[in-house]
Amino acid sequence: QLVSRDYKKTDTIIDLGDQIKIGGNHLTVIAGPCSVESQEQMMTSAAFVKAAGGQLLRGGAYKPRTSPYSFQGLEEEGLIYLRQAADRYGLKVITEVMDIEHVSEMTPYTDVFQIGARNMQNFKLLEAVGKTQKPVALKRGMAATVTDLLNAAEYIAAQGNLQIILIERGIRTFETATRNTLDLNAVPVLKELTHLPIIVDPSHGIGIRKHVPAMAKAGIAAGAHGVMIEAHPEPTLALSDGEQSLTPEMLQKLVPTLRRIHEIL
Ligand code: PEP
Ligand code: MN
Numbered sequence: 001q002l003v004s005r006d007y008k009k010t011d012t013i014i015d016l017g018d019q020i021k022i023g024g025n026h027l028t029v030i031a032g033p034c035s036v037e038s039q040e041q042m043m044t045s046a047a048f049v050k051a052a053g054g055q056l057l058r059g060g061a062y063k064p065r066t067s068p069y070s071f072q073g074l075e076e077e078g079l080i081y082l083r084q085a086a087d088r089y090g091l092k093v094i095t096e097v098m099d100i101e102h103v104s105e106m107t108p109y110t111d112v113f114q115i116g117a118r119n120m121q122n123f124k125l126l127e128a129v130g131k132t133q134k135p136v137a138l139k140r141g142m143a144a145t146v147t148d149l150l151n152a153a154e155y156i157a158a159q160g161n162l163q164i165i166l167i168e169r170g171i172r173t174f175e176t177a178t179r180n181t182l183d184l185n186a187v188p189v190l191k192e193l194t195h196l197p198i199i200v201d202p203s204h205g206i207g208i209r210k211h212v213p214a215m216a217k218a219g220i221a222a223g224a225h226g227v228m229i230e231a232h233p234e235p236t237l238a239l240s241d242g243e244q245s246l247t248p249e250m251l252q253k254l255v256p257t258l259r260r261i262h263e264i265l
Helices: 039-052 076-089 100-106 123-130 146-157 186-193 202-206 209-221 248-264
Strands: 028-032 056-058 092-096 112-115 136-139 164-168 198-200 226-230
Touching (some): 100 123, 136 146, 198 209, 202 209, 209 248
Parallel strands (some): 136 164
16 A cells, blocks of 8 residues: 555655645644635635634635535635635635546645545545645545545545645544534554544534534644644634534634644654
């Protein structure tokens, strides 16, 4: 397996340019809204993500919503707002690609292709991003084992693209007190099995705004190379995932604590 530690002993470090690296001893903070909603929302978001100490700006332009009647994203218009906002504030872009047909048109707008949990085993999509030279962030499927996740990553690697980031975003369990169960066990287990960087997404992992900081801190303490956090200028007005999105103030307070935890490991 190309993604295994047996195949490659040293940690893979993904270099996004401008001193922004993911993996190894680097601590990466990805933050931004669930969905791109407007130009103003993305400019405001980029400003507070940068001020908080983030490196990458997130925001979905194509949204995999559970209901077909929920907001589906601004599509290409959203990609333009995301890119402009990130460039203005010196951030890199991560956004979800849902369809093979969008891979090439999205290429100039994003620095990292995000594969959503619902597409973790969309093997044709994995092969399509595997044929590009762009980093891919693969989110664990909500009913996927660690082995399933690594096999999905192997589909990307087998096409020649080894710039893969794994994201633990919570799995479905019998527990209903939280949106998902953030499987932090996966972090040390994955670090032993693979050389790829591992990011924790506490937002989808727990789904409750006030509890997101605790799980972000726990993710770094478990050894993750970074976090991906949903944050919105006005979470109560968000078009998706507002109930789990941090306010700018919460993000600002959290990031320095994550850096302190990372330093003592
Ligand atoms: C997201 O990051 O907003 C998202 C849709 O996540 P997931 O694919 O993990 O549900
Ligand atoms: Mn979301």
